[in-house]
Amino acid sequence: MTTSGSKLLLIYTGGTIGMIREKDQGSLKAFNFDELLSKIPEIKLLDHKxxxxxxxxxxxxxxxGLIQYRELAQIIYDHYSNYDGFVVLHGSDTMSYTASVLSFxxxxxxxxxxxxxxxLPIGDLRTDAKENLISSIxxxxxxxNGRPVIKxxxxxxxxxxxxxxxxTKVNAEHFEAFDSPNYPSLIQSGVNLKVNYSAVKRVRKIKELVLHKDLEDQILLLKLFPGLNQKVFESLINIPCIKGIVLESFGSGNFKTDDWFVEGIRRKINQSVPVVNITQCSGGQVTMGKYYTSERLQKIGVISGSDMTTxxxxAKMMFMLPKxxxxxxxxxxxxxxxxxxVSES
Structure with a gap:
């Protein structure tokens, strides 16, 4: 396994990592990424172009949103044949959303x-930016054997x-800001990079890269809560422009059993609006039909999101609806x- 000699493209979209703090006022501003190596000279030790x-x-x-997703995907697509890999610098708040969309x-x-x-910004004394950036590169x-380990x-x-x-992002203050509750990490960085080969994606045959730019964002995300009433529920699901609905349910996929709730979902499915059931829990998965509270919705065609994150x-619905x-x-x-x-049984 080699860690040198690759040609990489570093793409800055925005976010804290690309900021430096002005000495006089203490405010944050983006710095010129053409000067990256002068700001982080350690990168030269990696021996990459x-x-x-x-x-x-x-x-x-x-x-x-959709404009930025398309811009970023297009950049990677246009430069794909010229580089061995890509590093995208992105604000952490919605990084999981953007990265998930790009995967589709x-x-x-x-x-x-x-x-x-x-x-923390890259110029701060206690910043986590340098380690994250250097290790990502x-x-x-x-x-x-001459091929990328991560594909x-x-x-x-x-x-x-x-x-x-x-x-999913789980913490706004700690450096350990992200978690993958239902799938193991691919690499652990310590003294050495420890690759979990059983978890990384395997590519048996290299095929031509295909770019899907047609996305749909007329999606309703509804987190259920005890006390959700009929008027609020129906006013949301009956918004005319909605093309898809994601319901964050309780536990292993449980819903309210009120007739008005079930009938409201049935009407949307009959109108060819797909409804997906995912759990509010940080870990675990939806098991449709395990309890009576989800059995009724399983019978009318609600889709199981299994152990997918929100x-x-x-992202998957944005990708699939235009099809x-x-x-x-x-x-x-x-x-x-x-x-x-999603985990396959």
């Missing part, structure tokens, strides 16, 4: 796309590389693993 590219207007991750937009991926960021350049979209933070579409579920599939085919494909986003 690193090019940098920044969004024309770096953006806070809270403002990311880029089909037949056989090179690493590593997302990373930081909780090292992982993106990691090869075995998927990953998210690196605080000594761990995760499959990106399995991650971020991956939204205009029948409800039966949509359900079958959604419940299957496309990019390793």
């Amino acid at each position: 690193i090019d940098t590219l920044s969004f024309d207007q770096p953006i806070d991750s809270s403002d990311f 937009m880029l089909e037949n991926l056989s090179k690493p796309i590593i997302f990373t960021g930081s909780q 090292q992982i993106a350049g990691l090869k075995q 998927e979209v990953g998210l690196y933070f605080e000594y761990k590389l995760y499959r990106a579409n399995r991650t 971020e991956a579920t939204i 205009r599939l029948s409800m039966k085919v949509f359900k079958t494909i959604f419940e299957a693993s496309l990019r390793g986003e």
Whole structure:
């Protein structure tokens, strides 16, 4: 396994990691990423050829949407044949959403796309930015027998590389900001990089990269809570423009048993609006029909999100809705693993 000699593209989209603190006022501003090596001279020790590219207007991750997803995916697609891997610097707040969407937009991926960021600016004394960035570059350049070790979209933070579409942000203050509750880490960074080969994506045959730019964002995410009443529920699910609904249910997929709730969901499914059931719990999975409270909805065609994260579920729906599939085919494909986003039984 080698950790040198790769050609990598570093893409800055925005976020804390690309900021420096002005000495006089203490405010944060983005620095010129063409000067990256002068800010972090340790990167030279990695012996990689690193090019940098920044969004024309770096953006806070809270403002990311379809336009930015397409811009980022297009950049990677356009430069794909010229680089061995990519590192994307992104704000941590919605990093799991963007990384999950990219995993669906880029089909037949056989090179690493590593997302990373930081909780503190790169110029701060106690910053986590340098370690996250240096290790992400090292992982993106990691090869075995001349081929990349990582062949998927990953998210690196605080000594761990995760499959990106399995991650969620769990802490706004600690350096260990992300977790992958239902899938093991791909790499553990310590004195050496310890690769979990049983968890990383395997590519048996390299195929041409396919870019899917058609996405749909008219999606309702509804987190159930005790006391949700009929008027509020119906006012939300009956918004005319909604093309898909994601329900965060209780425990292993349990819902309210009121007739008005079940009938409301039935009407949307009959209108060819797919409804996906995922759990509010940080770990575990939905098991439709395990209890009576989910059995009724299973019978009317509610889709099981199994152990997918909210971020991956939204991303997958954005990706699949434009395909205009029948409800039966949509359900079958959604419940299957496309990019390793869900555990297969």
